Amino acid sequence: MFANLLIILVASLITIALFRRLNLPPLLGYLCVGVLCGPFAAGWISAGGQDMSILAEMGVVFLLFTLGLEFSLPRMLALKSTVFGLGSLQVICTSLPLAALLHLYGLSLAVSLTLAAGLALSSTAIVSKELSSLGEIFTPHGQNAIGVLLFQDLVAVLLLTLLPLISGGSEQAWYVALPLTLGKAVLLFIGLLVASRWLLPRLFHEVAAARSNELFLLMALVIVLLTAWLTHLLGLSMALGAFLAGMLLGESHYRHQIEADIRPFRDVLLGLFFVSVGMLIDLRLFLSHGLTIIALTLLLIAIKGLAVALLVRLRGNTTTVAWRSGLALAQGGEFFFALLAQMQSSTLLDSNLASLLLAAVFCSMSVTPLLLRGAPRLAARLQRRHSGDSSLEAISASGEAQQGHVLICGYGRVGQSIGRFLRRENIPYIALDDDPVRVQEAAAGEDHVHYGDCRRADLLQAMNIAQARLLVVAVDNSEAALQIVEQARRLQAELQILVRTRDDSKLDALLALGANEVVPELLESSLMLASHALVMLGLPESRVQQSMDAVRAGRYRLLHGFYHGGHADLLGQHQQPRTLLHAVTLSAQASACQRSLDELQLEQLGVEIQGIRRHGEELSPAPQLRLQAGDTLLLAGPLVAIESSEAHLLAS
Known part of the structure; x- marks a missing residue:
């Protein structure tokens, strides 16, 4: 087991790092590690280890437990119609169309229904993990x-309970086994409910009072x-039991700390x-039956996705929500592997058909992360194809009627706030956003919000940019803002152009491209807090406003950089280096002593001198100023530039 675990961790480390660079989901990387290192490919990992399978199952247990923490009991009661209504x-x-296809293939009715029920189940691990990482759990x-x-x-x-009855290997009748399983589930829920109400809060209170992170973990x-x-002792799913435990602890004051401790x-x-x-997949099967596997995969995704989308739409949800729900549940699930193994051991299923179905389910699971990440655009295309509307024509119709209006690119929280002020002043505007769910929600109450990519020139022209009075770029993406x-x-x-950015990393580039004003959110919030602090300290409001205006006129130079802590992230948005602050004190042997700032040319190394302190006094960093031993220079710039500058200043 130790050798297998070491190989998996090393291979996963390399693969996940590569997938991060390629902007692919880490989940696909783990699947690839299993396929390539498993017994059917390189053979570096031996299959069938009991210890490894237990560790793997514990991953799903921990996932469902943390997911349960997010869904407290009141939230689950509110979802009961979804769980039992939409779920059933x-x-x-x-199951019915899949069972019909399997029965036509030649399988018996009982086996067809069992297999179809297994195929109808989706991957709890993949869908929960991806929805959580995308922040879409509560959508x-x-x-x-x-x-x-x-x-x-x-x-x-229930399927695993009833499978021995189908194969004839059980002495219990189905009408005895089924109520027995449901009774165990009810008993487990009641036991966990009692423990979560009276026992666990007291235990957590005692542990928290000890102020020991180790005890809490x-x-x-x-x-x-x-x-x-x-749960395992009762013959139920360990993952289901973990979810119930997490759900009942979801109302606890300690749930955030529990989640943080469990996450690693x-x-x-x-x-x-x-x-x-991934280790279950034989790559040689794709060489001999590749087209068959692809056809089965597409058929499975189409049947499940369409069935879910239709049901969600009939329940009254929007078309976009229906398509995205269908795409989320269109894959096969990990439970099907366990069901297939038991059916083969009971000689209920041919090994060739089992291998093909196994490969098709694996492929459907593999494409799920990509489907979930591309779901917004895919759902928008499916919805437009369904309704026959042309977004370009709709935007053109809206833009032609406007003159002297405002264009808002990005209708998130910032864009919506600007829109509310514009409506209050009766100033016309048109907004564009590439999130179909947000657009559909906004369009229900407003007639000037449209779906589209703000970077497209034809859409900007359709918004009648030639007659516009102002363009507000409120997208939360610096690269997209540059292109817009x-x-x-x-x-x-x-045209007057106002740009909102997260920080000042692209401020100069945006101004160079033609933006009239750039407002960095983090720096503006810092200015707002500083101005309130100064006013509360008794400074005149006119003087405070004058100081704030001076900082803005200087392109926020005073606020550039920050002192990083031991746990700071040195990379900002889109993995760009952050501007840091670092103080360098010159020793008597430093090469910078008795040299002027003009001679040192630190700007060429990528840093800016924010200030100089000498004997406790602030000095203006003039180019002709000669440095002395004991001077402290405050440098602002990326980490690499600061390290180079420090070496340049101190090298003897």
């Missing part, structure tokens, strides 16, 4: 997906593992789970 309909409406399509997945976990337990681990063990274990163990899934400003300035040379 999804399993039925997906409408995210809650639809989580609700259906919870019902599917219960169905999975051990307590959290014991709860997760104990819950999984009790969850991510590593979940990686092992995805590696174990460049396109807009090319189309309209006299």
Whole structure:
């Protein structure tokens, strides 16, 4: 086991780093590690290790526990119609067409229904992990997906319970086994409910009072593992039990601390789970039956995705939410692997068909992260194709009627706030955003918000940029803002352009491209706090306003850089180096002593001198100023530039 674990960790480290560079989901990297290092490829990892499979299953247990922490009992009660209503309909409406196809293939009715029910279940691990990483757990399509997945976990337990009855290897009748399984689930829920109400809060209070991070972490681990063990003893799904435990602890004051402590274990163990899934795949099967596997994969995704989308739409959700829910649940699930293994051991299924179905389910799981990340654009295209509307024509129709209006690129929180002030002053505007859910929500109450990519010149022209009075770029992406400003300035040379950015990393580039004003959020919030502090200290408001205006006129030079701490992230948005502050004190042997700032030419190294202190007094950094031993220079710039400058100043 030790050698297998070491190989998996090393291979995962290299693969995930490569996938991060390629902007691909880490989950796909773990699957690739399992496929390439498994027994059917390189053979570096041996299959069938009991210890490894337990560790892999613990990853799903930890994932469902942390997911349960987000869904408290009141939230779950509010989702009961989704869990039992949409969940049951999804399993039925997906199983029936799949069972019909399998029965036509030649399988018996009982085996077809069992296999179809297994194929109807989706991947709890993949969907939950991706929705969580994308921050979409509490979106409408995210809650639809989580609700259906919870019902599917219960169905999975029932299927494993009923499988011996189908193969003829059980002495119990189905009408005895089924109520027995449901009774165990109810008993588990009641037991966990009692413990979460009266026992666990007192235990956590005592542990928290000890102020020991180690004790708190051990307590959290014991709860997760104990819950999984009790559930396993009852013959139920360990993941389902972990979710119930997390859900009942979701109302606890300590849930955020529990989640933070559990997360590192969850991510590593979940990686092992995805590696174990990849190890089941034989690459040689793709060479001999590649087209068949692709056809089965597409058929599975189409049937499941369409069934879910139709059900969600019939329940009254929007078309976009329906498509995104369908795309989230269109794959097969990890439970199907366990079901397939038991059916093969009971000689209910031919090995060739089992291998093809296994490969098709694996492929559907592999493309799910990409489907979820591309779901907004894909859902928007499907919706437009369904409705037959042309976004360009709709934008043109809206733009032609406007003159002296404002264009808002990006209709998030900032764009919406600007829009509210414009409406208050009766100033017309048109907004463009590339999030279809946000556009659909906004368009329900406003008739001037449209879907589209703000970087496209034809859409800017359709918004009647030639007659516009002002362009506000409120997108939360510096690279996109640069492209929008460049396109807009090319189309309209006299247009006023106001740009909102996260920080000042692209301030000079935006101004060079033609932006009239650039407002960095972080620096403006710092100015706002500083101005309030000065006014509260008794300084005249006119003097404070004059000081703030001077900082803005100097392009926020006073605020450039910050002192980084031990845990600071030295890379900003889009992995660009942050501007840091660093103080360098000159020793008597420093090469910078008795030299002027003009001679040192520190600007060529990429740093800016923010200030100089000599014997406790502030000096103006004039080019002719000669430095002395004991002087402290305050440097601002990226980490690499600061290190080079410090070496240049101190080298004897």
